[in-house]
Amino acid sequence: QVQLVESGGGLVQAGGTLRLSCVVSGRIFRPDAMAWYRQAPGKQRDLVAGISSAGSTNYADSVKGRFTISTDNASNTMYLQMNSLKPEDTAAYYCTVRYGSTWSWGQGTQVTVSS
Numbered sequence: 001q002v003q004l005v006e007s008g009g010g011l012v013q014a015g016g017t018l019r020l021s022c023v024v025s026g027r028i029f030r031p032d033a034m035a036w037y038r039q040a041p042g043k044q045r046d047l048v049a050g051i052s053s054a055g056s057t058n059y060a061d062s063v064k065g066r067f068t069i070s071t072d073n074a075s076n077t078m079y080l081q082m083n084s085l086k087p088e089d090t091a092a093y094y095c096t097v098r099y100g101s102t103w104s105w106g107q108g109t110q111v112t113v114s115s
Helices: none
Strands: 003-007 010-013 018-025 033-039 046-052 057-059 067-072 077-082 091-099 102-105 109-114
Touching: 003 091, 003 102, 018 091, 018 109, 033 067, 033 077, 046 067, 046 077, 057 067, 077 091
Parallel strands: 010 109
Antiparallel strands: 003 018, 018 077, 033 046, 033 091, 046 057, 067 077, 091 102, 091 109
């Protein structure tokens, strides 16, 4: 059973930086796809950034040039580097991985950006 644990969220001022981490356990760290989503109160959960097994990445337009998704196979960890944070980035952030047709999710970590 795949387990994901996020960390790194917190309160930061606009323009600040955070790095989210997602440690994956329970299976060999070779997912078919990995991604970060976020969900603000009262809104749907949206894709922030994704990375394929081949290393190709994609980003939501709202975070392009500010956020970077990456992985570290040695530590079974996926990262989301978030720079130039804006108040509209405030949300719960979730990591997810896909093995075959099955997606597994973490519990989420809160990011709050003050103006």
